[in-house]
Amino acid sequence: MVGETGFDSPVSQQLTTLPFTLEKVVDCLSAMQVIQQKKIDLIIASDQLPDATTLEFIQQVGRQNPMPALVIASPDACVEDAVAAIHAGASDFIAGNITLKRLTTLLEQQPVETPEGPIAASDASRSLLAMARQVASTDTTVLITGNSGTGKEVLAHFIHQHSPRKAQTFIAINCAAIPENLLEAELFGYVKGAFTGAYTSRPGKFELANEGTLFLDEIGEIAGSLQAKLLRVLQEREVERIGSHQSIRLNIRIIAATNQDLARQVNEGTFREDLFYRLNVFPLHCMPLRERREDILPLARHFLARTGRCLQFSPSAEQALLNHDWPGNARELENVVQRALVLTTGNTIQPEALMLPANGTQSTTTTSSPIRSNKLHKRNRTLEQEHIIDTLLQHKGHRTRTAETLGITTRTLRNKLADIRRQGIDIEALIAQSKTSDEHRYQGE
Template sequence: MKILIVDDEEMQRNMLQGFLEKQGFQTLTASGGQEALDLFTRHPVQLVLIDHRMEDMNGDVVLEKMKALSPLVKTIMITAYGSINTAVHVMKLGVNDFLEKPLDLEELLKKIRKFEQELDVQAEAEVVIESIQQQKFPFAIIGSSKKMQELLSMVCRLSPTEWSVLIRGETGTGKELIARLIHYMSHRKNERLIEVNCAAIPENLFESELFGHEKGSFTGASAQRKGRFELANKGSIFLDEIGELSLQFQAKLLRTLQEKKVTRVGGEIDIEIDTRVLAATNRDLKKMVEEGYFREDLYFRLNVLELIVPPLRERREDIIELADHFLKKYKFDVSFDPEALAQLVKYDFPGNVRELEHLVQRLGTMVRGKLIQLKDMPPLIREKKNNTGILTDRLSEVETEMLLNELEKNDWVQTKAAEALGISERVLRYKMNKANIKSKK
């Protein structure tokens, strides 16, 4: 990782450079804003450490320009102690983090390590997104939010393996999309991906659907038929809504997975199959196991790797991009008014991405003119008051981190932590409660 250090105080600059190089980072230094920008345009830098107050140009102005040039660069602003108002201000500019003077080098190092991990995640997620674009898959995936980037980086790592994957998530979050992605990112991508909706197959046809049947094996079986497992040979099978499978068929499925063989209904011979299994559910399978509705052995076999697709309300950053994506997907030549978009981001979307997709289809069809306005939105969204947004989310994330930091530093003595934070103990307790931080004392 290459780090650019920007500070007009020579001592501070040298100290940081010495420290970071000793930790094995490559560094560049600049003594002012203009010099920093010149360096930045000429060298690929992953992280910028910048002093807020500098003679020629304030740090926030410099960072804003850098972010415009390279949105993925990570930035840490160094501010004077106690200038929390400035912190709020700089966070709005998209600064990733800030540190107060005097610098705590351990804390700095911790933040840098966190960024390194995030950059790895971003790079892996990028691999997934790029390969979708290059291979011209019949689908697109939107996922710039941190949670989706983490998910996509997992997809990148587990796709080339042979392990079974269990994909969990609320309805409409994109589980099926993720299953397809795994198949198309795997070595099996040129073979078939066979999808089976376990909830949609009638009980009495299940066995024949999955394992096939021989001619005359039951009334209506007028010809031999291959089952889905056989069709998915060498490819992948996607068992959707796996939580809806009856106990009887869970047993049959387990045997197939264990033995890697199927027998057609009415057939004599075992047919070997080589199929990667992907499964999805919106149910809590673990709880179903505890309650006796789902076989534990089958659960473990499917759940070698687990992916959780986060609900849309936990990645509101994606809402705007998804809304635009769906307008394009359905070829609507309209756009959202900023006020309407802002309101859309506040809504919780219990039906997740699918609900958003349907909403965009409806709005795109019904709107008069080229602009979807607030008044065109359904009342449920129009009247949504709760103002959680990207910035509030990010700010509370930072606040939680600050609380945890001070508590750790002060051995979890709340009086001391409160004093260091400049708030009363009562406010500290309130904030801890809100952030779900449990006292360790």
């Protein structure tokens, strides 16, 4: 807690009943000293500090990496003050005195990590983070499994940030998003003249992540021809650039992730058994959102707060969020929140702005006619993929512009393109064909 105005006097004495450690200071200078010396998850600050304005304090806190969640409390604030604070980077703004009940609610909404880390309100998520913290202190290789959108990369970042390597580089590479003929060069690097187009030497991801952490996302998509080379690097802890015979020693932490069943792939002969056991030293599993429903509302509020708009969910909207099965997990939830922001004009998000299926629609359809439901899902998925491909071709294969047009993140686009590739669609060939057609049309004109 920072400042004195805005807090009920009995609160400090009653805080001993809560399972949290409290630091209480009276001004901005003291607060920054504490923040720099200790790990702070949540800051609740008065808007009447003796040595800084509210916006100045928010800016100073915002320079911290990672930034703690920051709530501004004001006994007599106006809407303009709240909007300004949220836009400056505050997580929330509370008008009126902070009572013990309101404080408890705030702490429960930020139970484990800052807004840049995992949100863990459910017992399953708390247990997962506890194991992640334990393995983070070692150099043990970690394999994170789970459905798409469950937060595997967020968990990988969490492990890195809680490891002795946290001051070093964290490098992530999506093995499914890079064509097979380019992935080897991306991973291992190459020397000048190693192949056509290699005009200069270039380090690979292993070199760039040396002394730090390398995150291999979608490791189950890596081609068989590359698996043996990857295994050698993991065993020998050294890498050779393509076209070079000079070995580069590695001091590196490996975290891999997949949404596939690697054990099944081993049995089917599509994934090397020795590579699987080399990666699966310490397995962690991210459960789907429907199996940890206590995380839904904290995640939704987190995504909402991150937009900088001073909005809240109505009780009926929160119930709609809880009723949905979230096949796309946290990624789908984030997209729903972004969509709701577009459709909401007031200060409260209503259920219709979420555009979720009506209560019971999903379960009723699945129970009464699973064949029809599967066909409908497949048709909707096909239409979505056609729209993605059309947009990608319009932008000549430019991923960032395509994602912006679609209203999704580039990471979401990469995952969707990977799904399309798995169905046998050669996206790069379509892009090349489209460019050729445009050139011919231009020449004809």
